[in-house]
Amino acid sequence: MSERLWDRTRRRVQEEVVDAALQLFLEQGFEETTVDQVVAAAGISRRSFFRYFGTKEDIVFGDLAEQGPVILEALKARPDDEPVWDALGHAFSALSTLVDPERGITITRLCMTNPSLRAGHLEKHLRWQRVLAPEVERRLGAGDAPAGLRGEAVVATALACLDVATTAWLEQDGSDLDELRRLYEIALAAVRSG
Amino acid sequence: MSERLWDRTRRRVQEEVVDAALQLFLEQGFEETTVDQVVAAAGISRRSFFRYFGTKEDIVFGDLAEQGPVILEALKARPDDEPVWDALGHAFSALSTLVDPERGITITRLCMTNPSLRAGHLEKHLRWQRVLAPEVERRLGAGDAPAGLRGEAVVATALACLDVATTAWLEQDGSDLDELRRLYEIALAAVRSG
DNA sequence: GTCCTCCTTGGCATCAAGTGCCAAGTTAGC
DNA sequence: GCTAACTTGGCACTTGATGCCAAGGAGGAC
Numbered sequence: 001m002s003e004r005l006w007d008r009t010r011r012r013v014q015e016e017v018v019d020a021a022l023q024l025f026l027e028q029g030f031e032e033t034t035v036d037q038v039v040a041a042a043g044i045s046r047r048s049f050f051r052y053f054g055t056k057e058d059i060v061f062g063d064l065a066e067q068g069p070v071i072l073e074a075l076k077a078r079p080d081d082e083p084v085w086d087a088l089g090h091a092f093s094a095l096s097t098l099v100d101p102e103r104g105i106t107i108t109r110l111c112m113t114n115p116s117l118r119a120g121h122l123e124k125h126l127r128w129q130r131v132l133a134p135e136v137e138r139r140l141g142a143g144d145a146p147a148g149l150r151g152e153a154v155v156a157t158a159l160a161c162l163d164v165a166t167t168a169w170l171e172q173d174g175s176d177l178d179e180l181r182r183l184y185e186i187a188l189a190a191v192r193s194g
Numbered sequence: 195m196s197e198r199l200w201d202r203t204r205r206r207v208q209e210e211v212v213d214a215a216l217q218l219f220l221e222q223g224f225e226e227t228t229v230d231q232v233v234a235a236a237g238i239s240r241r242s243f244f245r246y247f248g249t250k251e252d253i254v255f256g257d258l259a260e261q262g263p264v265i266l267e268a269l270k271a272r273p274d275d276e277p278v279w280d281a282l283g284h285a286f287s288a289l290s291t292l293v294d295p296e297r298g299i300t301i302t303r304l305c306m307t308n309p310s311l312r313a314g315h316l317e318k319h320l321r322w323q324r325v326l327a328p329e330v331e332r333r334l335g336a337g338d339a340p341a342g343l344r345g346e347a348v349v350a351t352a353l354a355c356l357d358v359a360t361t362a363w364l365e366q367d368g369s370d371l372d373e374l375r376r377l378y379e380i381a382l383a384a385v386r387s388g
Numbered sequence: 389g390t391c392c393t394c395c396t397t398g399g400c401a402t403c404a405a406g407t408g409c410c411a412a413g414t415t416a417g418c
Numbered sequence: 419g420c421t422a423a424c425t426t427g428g429c430a431c432t433t434g435a436t437g438c439c440a441a442g443g444a445g446g447a448c
C-alpha cells in the first residue's frame with residue numbers, strides 16, 4: 001500500500017493549515033498574524049505546526065523553492081533552436097500547473113507586498129537560477145567568458161524581468177496569464193534593445 | 195557646534211561594534227554568532243545595541259540600503275548620450291568610495307555566503323531599483339510600454355548582472371575593482387546578444 | 389484479535405531576535 | 419550650577435524556532 005493513511009492525513013492537515021493561514025494573512029497581514037493564531041485556527045498544536053512547515057514563510061512558499069528541477073525539465077523539453085528567452089518563458093509556465101490559479105495569485109500578491117516574503121521570493125529565484133544556469137549555458141554554445149557566467153547572467157535577467165513583469169501585472173488586473181507573458185516579453189525587449 | 199560630542203561618540207561606538215562583530219562573523223559565521231556575543235565583545239549593553247542597529251543584519255548592511263539617492267546622483271551626473279548600461283555601471287561605482295575597500299570585500303563575501311544575508315542584499319537592490327528606475331526610464335526616451343516597466347526592467351537586469359559578476363569575482367580573486375567591472379560587462383554582453 | 393514496532397503528536401523547557409518601559413546617568417545650552 | 423534633552427542599561431515580554439520526552443494511533447506478523 002503506497003498511499004498510507006498517514007500520508008493522506010498529512011496532506012489533508014497541511015492543506016487545512018494553509019487555508020486557515022492564508023485567510024488570516026489576507027485579513028490582517030503576514031507579519032501581524034502570529035503562528036499561535038494560525039495553529040488555533042487550524043486546530044493543530046504549535047509543535048506539530050513547526051514539524052509540518054519549519055518556518056512561517058513556508059506556509060506561503062510551500063515547496064516552490066525546490067521546484068527548480070521541474071522548470072529544468074520543462075526547459076529541456078523546448079526545442080534547441082528556440083531562443084533562450086522564449087524557452088525560459090515557457091519553462092516558467094510549467095509551475096503554473098502546480099498551483100491552484102486563484103491561490104497562486106493570492107500567494108504572489110502576498111510575496112510582492114510583504115518585505116520579508118519578498119526577500120524569500122528572491123532567494124527562491126536564486127535557487128532556481130543555480131539549477132537552470134547550466135542548461136542555458138549549454139544552449140548559448142561556446143564562448144570565451146568565464147565558465148558559467150553567461151548562463152547565470154541570462155537566467156538572472158530572465159527572472160528579474162519576470163519579477164518586474166509580475167509586479168506590473170498585479171498592479172493592473174493580475175489574473176490573465178497570457179497578459180503576464182506579454183509583459184515579460186516587453187520587459188525583455190526593453191533590456192535587449194535599450 | 196554642529197559636531198556634538200554625542201554624535202562623535204555614537205559613530206565611534208558604532209565603529210567598534212561593527213569591528214567586533216565582523217571579526218566574530220568571520221570566525222564562526224553570521225548565524226552562529228549571537229547578539230549577546232557581539233555586545234559582550236564590544237562592551238555595550240544588549241539594549242543599546244538594538245538602538246544602534248535595529249537588526250543583527252544591519253551590522254553588515256549599515257545604511258547601504260538607503261544609498262539609492264547617492265547612486266541616483268552619480269547616474270544623473272553621467273552624460274545623457276552615454277548608453278544606460280555604462281552609465282549604470284559607473285553609477286554603482288559611486289558606492290565603492292563610501293566603504294573601506296577591505297571591509298567592503300569582507301561584507302560582500304558575507305552577503306553572498308549566508309542565505310539570510312543574501313536575501314537582505316537582494317532586498318537592498320530592490321530599493322535601489324525603485325529609486326533609479328525613473329531616471330533610467332527618462333534616458334530610454336519615449337516608448338509604448340506600460341509606464342515604468344522598461345526602466346524597472348533595465349535597472350533590475352543591471353543589478354542582476356552585477357550580482358552574477360560579483361559572485362564570479364569573489365570566486366576568482368575578488369580584490370581588483372576593474373576586474374569586477376569587466377565581468378559586469380561580459381555578463382551584460384551575454385544578455386544583450388544571447 | 390493480540391502484540392510489538394514505528395511514526396506522529398503535543399506539551400514543556402529553552403534559545404535567540406526584537407521591543408516597550410523606566411530609572412539613572414550624561415551632555416548641551418543658559 | 420541648573421535645567422532640559424538625550425542616552426544608557428536593566429527588566430520584562432513577545433514571537434519564531436528547536437530539543438526532548440511521554441503518550442497514542444497505524445501497520446504488519448502471528
